[in-house]
Amino acid sequence: MSGTTVAALPAEQGDGGEAPGSGAPVVLAVDLGGTAMKGAVVAEGGAVVAELTRPTPGGDILGALVTLFHDLREVAGVAEREVVGAGVATPGMLDEQRGIVHYASNLDWRDVPLLDILQGELDLPVAVGHDVRAAGLAERTFGAAQGSDDFVLVPIGTGVAAALVTAGGTITGATGAAGEFGHIPVVAGGEPCTCGQRGCLEVYMSGAGVARRYREAGGSALSTRRIVARLGSDPLADRIWGDAVDVLAQGLTILTLLLDPKVVVLGGGVSHAGDALFAPLERAVTAGLAWRERPAIVASGLGGDAGRTGAGLLAFTAAR
Ligand SMILES: [Zn+2]
Structure with a gap:
């Protein structure tokens, strides 16, 4: 071996x-x-x-x-x-x-x-x-979406993707390319993405995106985890992270209006940010959905x- x-x-x-x-x-x-x-x-x-x-x-x-x-x-x-x-x-x-x-x-x-x-x-x-x-599928069988026929899993790592499960079936799309949540252009005319579009969600909210934007705004070369650890004592970290949470909230608002999931499961390294992520995100999604309840937003059970x-x-x- x-x-x-x-x-x-x-x-x-x-x-x-x-x-x-x-x-x-x-x-x-x-x-x-x-x-x-x-x-x-x-x-x-x-x-x-x-x-x-x-x-x-x-x-x-x-x-x-x-x-x-x-x-x-x-x-x-x-x-x-x-x-x-x-x-x-x-x-x-x-x-x-x-x-x-x-x-x-x-x-x-x-x-x-x-x-x-x-x-x-x-x-x-x-x-x-x-x-x-x-x-x-694993989250639905053993993890945070157990027993749910309508949920989305959004792993936030270097980039961002999504598994979309509705009425018990996973949406794959005509070409197998459904779920490119990270490339929803949430910021009109925003910063360029490696995919060729502008203003994509993962340009602002992803492990790579947060670290890059912090650095390009004059901060030092830190990982997203270390930037999150500076929240409250570093105004630049507060601003870049605030942008990231707002952009993710906008994406989840769109996803909720389209699919009406029961639960949104966040995975990937960025989901380990805990309250620094979930508390402001829940507030922003609630505010974004003016006329309906927001789905539960939880961390992955399986990581x-x-x-x-x-x-x-x-x-x-x-x-x-
Ligand atoms: Zn993109």
């Missing part, structure tokens, strides 16, 4: 003397991101039997992903678990039915037939899902594990 970080947890012990593969069935799940590949062996019910996370390489991402799946299978074998499927959650625009990633900028992928490749390599039923929508757990859920579905 060529693992860099291995945290294999012992499987529940049987009575002893069980043949390999006699444990409860498991699936192999990977949340493929631009910086890390978060892998796990997941049991039905979402329990993580073992985890294996590696940095996403600059070069052969596909080769590294296949190796990670093989190594996860080996870990499952050591834990004497029968592997019934595999699932991967990936960013980008994809055809989830056919398992083709049409375009993923941070992986530098175009038209990669991921499902066929993994099925050929692993000889297992394979599911390919969109990372944010897979995370939404950074949501994508991986969602990939596991998709794998169990593929295995059935």
Whole structure:
């Protein structure tokens, strides 16, 4: 095994003397991101039997992903678990039915037939899902949106996205590109975005956006987390963060009027800002919605594990 970080947890012990593969069935799940590949062996019910996370390489991402799946299978074998499927959650625009990633900028992928490749390599039923929508599925099954048929999950990290669940179904759109919440142009004629538009939500409210705007306004090069820690004692931090919260509130106001979600789940690193985020955000969304109640706004229940757990859920579905 060529693992860099291995945290294999012992499987529940049987009575002893069980043949390999006699444990409860498991699936192999990977949340493929631009910086890390978060892998796990997941049991039905979402329990993580073992985890294996590696940095996403600059070069052969596909080769590294296949190796990670093989190594996860080996870990499952050591834990004497029968592997019934595999699932991967990936960013980008994809055809989830056919398992083709049409375009993923941070992986530098175009038209990669991921499902066929993994099925050929692993000889297992394979599911390919969109990372944010897979995370939404996990939040709905085990996390902060449990039991809700109408909710949105908004991960706020380097950028911003959304999983939109309405009447129990996830909205994917005609080209698989639904949920680009971070690129809603909320500020007319605003600052340019890397996507080519101006005034996008994530230009103002994202880990990268807050840090960049603080720096460009004369502040030092600090992470968003450290900028938030200066609130109340640093007027520039107050102003940049205030802009970010206002822009997010405007986006959530639009989303609420369009979709009428029961709950808005905020994830990603920025959601760890706690009261500095939730208190002013709730006030601003309430003020923005003049004639109707606002939905509950809560923090993710699964955090950074949501994508991986969602990939596991998709794998169990593929295995059935
Ligand atoms: Zn944009």
